[in-house]
Amino acid sequence: MSEIRKDPIVNRWVITLDDKTFVPIADSEFSKDVLPEQDDLCPFCPGNEGKTPFSISEVKDKSGKWKVRVIPNNNPYLKVETPMYRKGVGIFDMISGTGANEIFIETPLHNADMDTLAIEQISDVIKSYRSRFLDLKNDTRIEYILIFKNRGIRAGGHLSHLHSQLMALPVIPKNVAEEIDSAKQYYDFKKRCIYCDLVDNEIQMKDRVVKESEYFICITPYASTSPFEMWIVPKQHKSHFSAIDDKEAADLAYVLKDAVYRLNKALNRPAYNYMIHTTPLKMPNLDHYHWHIELLPRIKSIAGFEWGSGFYINPTIPEESAEYLRNI
């Protein structure tokens, strides 16, 4: 028996069913056990810094060695050096490839994964995200910064050394604009933030909660597009990720590590993506929009139906995913 669930924020419909025949594609192709602690060929390993561009910033340990390193992508999709212009091309519109594309090397260890790092180390990564936001904000051509991780080949991540990326964009991406517009409509109607309502509802209902910490809640969303999808949402209203303080960063590191640990246990180290959705740089604090992280295991192929319609099929009931993850 299937049901069709609506995501309350982006008006996306998901056919939700309990398909016992579903077999997850569960392999990031990066198994901790088979990777060495250092790999001479890896451009992200200590000692090979010469194979990558200069460091934009570094977090160092007491002995002066880097713990987290931020570098420009070797082959960036967008460059700050490209002069910004907009052009009409016949009936179409284009913008120059102005922006930035940076990489966060999250650990010196080649074989580390999120669930083996110290919380302090993950917290340093989160604080590196924050400082890149604060720096890039000074470039007035940038409208939006997207931080994301592609872990495993099926998730678009081709290097096994743990890293995440940043894209600084001269336009606001479609999905973010939609979320904000939709949250605004809800606010205009109810005078409440839809994410705040979501947090309250999930804490009260309990059945979709994977983890609750001091500042965050980790849930499987009601209209999850994929089995074991999780969202990590601040419990208090916060519209800009970059306003995260050190205490919150440490708590987020704890919840993020916990989520990846559960995912890795549940699905044997699947490929996954996470993305930080936040308010566009030039917007003030918004009463109607709330930053959050979406964590998506890539264990299901996206077929024509889903691609063509924006209508998803989830073979697992989100409440059962949450229960399974909670019990790990």
Next chain:
Amino acid sequence: MSEIRKDPIVNRWVITLDDKTFVPIADSEFSKDVLPEQDDLCPFCPGNEGKTPFSISEVKDKSGKWKVRVIPNNNPYLKVETPMYRKGVGIFDMISGTGANEIFIETPLHNADMDTLAIEQISDVIKSYRSRFLDLKNDTRIEYILIFKNRGIRAGGHLSHLHSQLMALPVIPKNVAEEIDSAKQYYDFKKRCIYCDLVDNEIQMKDRVVKESEYFICITPYASTSPFEMWIVPKQHKSHFSAIDDKEAADLAYVLKDAVYRLNKALNRPAYNYMIHTTPLKMPNLDHYHWHIELLPRIKSIAGFEWGSGFYINPTIPEESAEYLRNI
């Protein structure tokens, strides 16, 4: 040097660049040469009709054998038998899994592909699509019918015997609603259909045209999300696919076969999807919306950046894709 192109219809941005290092994932895993003409284990092969549910409809040859067979999916995601209801679940909305999920077996031959079928055979498939639209329209609970093909495992198609699918939905999918809304805004501003303008522009510009026939044009869209993406668009304004006449169906069969032939030659039988985008069933003929087919080779993984933002990266310039495909 990259540029950022905007899709004029759905306001989606695509970073377009000429990345010579891009290697397409090019294998549908179904090679014509290794498949037998008949497979005793295949539920879609003649002689095995007992392994599938009853036929909803059949196109027969002169000797009375079926050429095209339409059946319900064995494990349908949605069922006409499910009573239709809408329910609030806390702060969320759901609908019962009411609808239909049917399969078009496009040929009796186990090893056929779109580019080896006779045009008349493909035309019979298209006319079968049309008759299912006209029949399912009588069920007033159905709001939208999506016809799509998943060809190859990477495209979500797990059976090698050539087939396509139909999902009849009690709601209008998000992507379709967005296209229609956006086309309506354009129409309100210009009093012209954006797809008609697109057809005129592409015929005039020539550089993105792959094929032009009597009734259709096949193009690589200006803001293609993937290398070798193609759209097949009626040259005259037509809002409902189901209004296609027999002459147009034969011409569409010719253009569709041609497009898949070129794709198979260019990329060595890649996995691909196609989807028919059309006006929702209960809407009258719309001056602002124009049905079309989107054909998408699945040769590129979708990473977190794209998933999280609805912002795509295309490593190939669409004009170069069109030239390459034209020259095959």
